[in-house]
Amino acid sequence: MTTKQTNRISLAKASLIAGLGLLLMVLTVPFAEFYIFPELIGQNSTETANNILNNKMLFSTSIFLHLITLLCDILVAWALYIFLKPVSKEFSLLTAWFRLIYIAIHLIALTNLIKVFGLIKTVNQSEFANQLEFSDSVEFYMNSFRLEWEFALLIFGIYLCLLGYLVFRAEYVPKIFGILLLVAGLGYVINTLGVFLFPNVNTEFLMITFFGELVFMLWLLFKGSRIRDFRVKAE
Template sequence: MPTTELTRPAVADIDDAQARRRAARIAGLGYVAIFVLAIFANFVVRESLVHPGDAAATAADVAASESLFRGGLAAFVVVFLIDVPIAWALYVLFRPAGRDRSLLAAWFRLVYTVMLGVAAVFMFLGLQLVTGGPGTGTMGPEAGLLMFEAFDYAWLVGLFAFGVHLVLLGRMIVASRIAPVWLGWTLIVAGTAYGLDTLAVTLLPDYAAIADVMLMIVLIPSVVAELSFTVWLLVTGWRRPRVAAEVA
């Protein structure tokens, strides 16, 4: 009986460690999938076909490459779905740093996920309008371009929540040392940059004048932070567990 009582906590610790490694693998693989899908959807499709301020050129390019555009839209929808298990996996992984804080971080990521889903709806409506889909009536390319702009802002609002999610993760890392402290600070910087960019777009009428600068402010820390975080997740997920000492 004493041996059984002594080994129960050890077994529970092993089960928890295995669950956290599995969560790290899920989150890491999810991040890899999101990187591939988002690069395709945003840079290959959206930025190449949607021309801000030029409704006619946007309508012409989208109509000429409708299959590609629908592929990009589908990629955004898949990203929307993948983010749900990632939010759960990160909650499980960071739960030892504080259940309530980990849950709060997961909720902010889910808010971002919901806003991405809303943005995808705007993207679909824009497609219908620029291609003269059913029910569009006399509305045309101008209304379609407005929907694409609505996509941009809905995504930006979501990225504000995503930035808070990164800041919360970073603070948990710094406080708990679950991951390298430098990674925690990098996530905090990236999350802050996302928030500042959304506020700048919202508050500044002449945001276009600083758009290139803000792009670098957001892009550099976010790429470094999220790529480093992905590598850490994958390494953590496939790291061989330590052999537990036998309890006599």
């Protein structure tokens, strides 16, 4: 097998791995965010704490869904680094590092959910001064998780902008996907900055930009995984 053949196969396999990793993530965190958390988060801290107490399995499932997503993120960061290395090895590595930084902050945020699980698993409510103290502790960690993850998404938005630039420069990927990823990255950045700097401004309309990632995922699965005739440039 020649070096060129090996490189071509590596690009195809990297595209397939990245696409499969992204596909699995579509089935994990969205389920936690749009089904589990709406079921658990109540109108006040007491209702939320009681919902989690009464649905420990559902809450622990949300933790493991986030963990699976983090593992997939690592896989995708590695696969896309390989897939885009022919464009620029150094810039592709820098881009991958931004995703790894996002993963690290997301993991730190996830520890807040683990602390909530620790409260409801090992600490009896009677050990708190009152029900309100227990509920406030749960709410504090839940809010901390949300804010820390929102901050992680700011880094993820920057990552998508860098990824979009690489994809736009890649001769073996349609440039439209680079543009879509860049728009998605800007959507993440603006939406997250709004949470911290302009909390009264509704930026939910920017969620439509996030579909650029899904479109790119489909291309990786059905087109990128079939790359055979691209000649990798000498590094």
